Amino acid sequence: MPLSRFKQSDTLLAVLALTASMASLCIGTSFAKSLFGAVGAQGTVAMRVTFAALILIAVWRPWRFPLSGAHARAIMLYGAALGATNLLFYMSLRTIPLGLAIAIEFTGPLAVAVLSSRRAIDFVWIACAVTGLALLLPLGEASTHLDPVGIGFALAAGVGWALYIIFGQMAGNAHGGQATSLGMTMAAVVAVPFGVAHAGSELFSPALLLSGLAVGLMSSAIPYSLEMVALKRLPRRTFGILLSMEPAMGALAGLAFLHEQLTPVQWVAIGAIITASIGCTVTARGKRPVEDQLAANQSAGSH
Template sequence: MPHTASGKSSTLIAVLALTGSMASLCVGTSFAKHLFDALGAQGTTALRVSFSALILLCVWRPWRIPLTRANALAIALYGAALGATNLLFYMSLRTVPLGLAIAIEFTGPLAVAVLSSRRAIDFLWIACAVTGLLLLLPMGEAAGTLDPVGIGYALAAGVGWALYIVFGQRAGNAHGGQATSLGLTMAALVVLPFGVAHAGSALLSPPLLLAGLAVGVLSSAIPYSLEMVALKRLHRRTFGILLSMEPAMGALAGLVFLHEQLSPLQWLAIASIITASVGCTATSRGKRDAGRDPA
């Protein structure tokens, strides 16, 4: 009996940790959107990714671990995909509500999971995801006033997330902390030119630097730390199912912190994509990458 109670307690801690991770990420992204007026999506992305990289470099000190040429190339590709995904996702947030942008981006890892399988049940999850996307496309009055360019950026971020998963698996031969810290450093090198070109000297403003640090902590340092707690206590399938709730949490964060009102049809679209993600994860065979949102 004590052993069972201990197991339940451990699971509860893991669920709370993952919930806290998603909440921190969504709150951090909501806060980041407030910086768009001063820095633009490009400058905000540059600060967020750069500070995240600095934090993880200090934590992991990857230079202490030998790095092979093959692993270095894999990490570089992984980092480039990570940087592109962050930039494209933040570009989508200029005109697309947070919850909808996350839901659209989720189609990337869904595609990776479904394309790796040929079972009949997977076509049901494809149908759910496609239904959700169709409900969001700007076709007619029912779809609302979503910007097609913003939707395009979110879809492109989904492609970036899919590549992030593929390249991340290849980089898995390296030490986890080394791959993550060096990958984020590569991501910073990818996005910094865009941030500097758009925001210029505003990136060096002390108040904005402090705000960028806060975004980096809320969007990366805290979520990744809490996820490590969750991953040690949860099966990957359970982790993936819980992670599928992130679009809904993003929609709630957008409502509370950004006053982004969604129509019933848009909530239905989010529910369809969440159903696809939960179903795909629940019916998967064996372990698969949980596909944490790199943005």
Template structure:
């Protein structure tokens, strides 16, 4: 860590004899941190805008066809970028990547199915319960029960149990919860695939995800998926929802501590709600905003209090 070393080295030096490099290094570090934060915000914005655009295609392709195009184009892009055949692949890694990709494909499909009847911000918030559960179960400390309580409170506010939420579709909520389970499995299987090269695991995993989602897309949309205009729209969805966010997240991960990264990422449900309002005219009730806030608090709290 050059910045820290320089600071320690010059800390006791007289100001008039040796000019300390702390200020330029501090400014450089601050600019890099700012760049990383902006990259992560841009990543979440791109994902939410891409998902909003994808939802506008449901009338023609359905959630299944839109998912197949998004995942398929994302896989093609990453295959061209990483060329995974250049790296050796053991049988154990291939099995782990296959499970990781299947979970990724199922998660995308279930999430898009939930978007048919559930507003974008609420679907993202409900899906966040998957990784939250993984994080809490891996810790089991007393304070984690507070974050469990926040998440459960948010979910209870969204369940169609009263007049304020009766218009939410229970099937859509079920799909979003199932997507959360898929996200949790994606994390578990992704850790199992961690021994493989990162680019190879991601590109082959997305290829497996495309193989999982393509039959559902073809069964629902048929050959309509392959019309030039819809293929172009699917490419745009793949870029906005996968290629651009993944690239920007890599920029952020290299410059931000994981805890900071996780806390900032916890704001994604709110950004999704704003994107749904701006692009899809999805109006949320005050109770639903409170529910999103409760799940965000649970995610931030779980991340901030986690052990290294």
């Protein structure tokens, strides 16, 4: 096979893997939302991160690698931010559609990327993101009638995601698999008390535990594995552009599985935030390793 054709097939495999990763994440999150009636958002998050942690520990076996005190502290902060982000994001899903929650949460990593640059072009992407958020706020005659509390939780999740990126970079000197598995374990330590306090013994129902395992697989283990395939084959910029489509995919998953209808204004808002994310990725300077892009958008950690 000619080298060019081999590269094309390799790129196609990576694009398909990343698309499947986003689809699995969005479908898994849609399924997770269907469990809210039984164990609430808090209980669902507790099951999701616990099973994700168990899966990642089984895969990476973090005890095989040395761990310094400095790395351990960084991983604890990274994991705490991860747990808080998941909890806040799922709390937002109680009252606002999936696609909109993802779009609002995207403003967190977008702010980190823009603030680290401060170039003139970045003000264009800031304007796009602000326009998208403004269209979603329940203000004025063009109000989209979204729950303010749900929007607040999604914005807080965006802040958590930004902290997750910052702390993830601090933990970046540790082994990647070790940091991810121990970080997810710390996330479970943060989330489980909220889940138990809200759902009580219902959280340990065998049928619901099986559902929690499915959520952990579809929204963490499978997307993470597929993203790792894509990471090795796609340039950072292409990877980031494709991941920027996640809010739209989330909206489609919400429509298909949760019957969440969005208004034209809400679709425009999602489009504005996606435009800001793509624009920021395309105009980014430097040759930051693609692993940093994963840290910013990784499905195993973000939501």
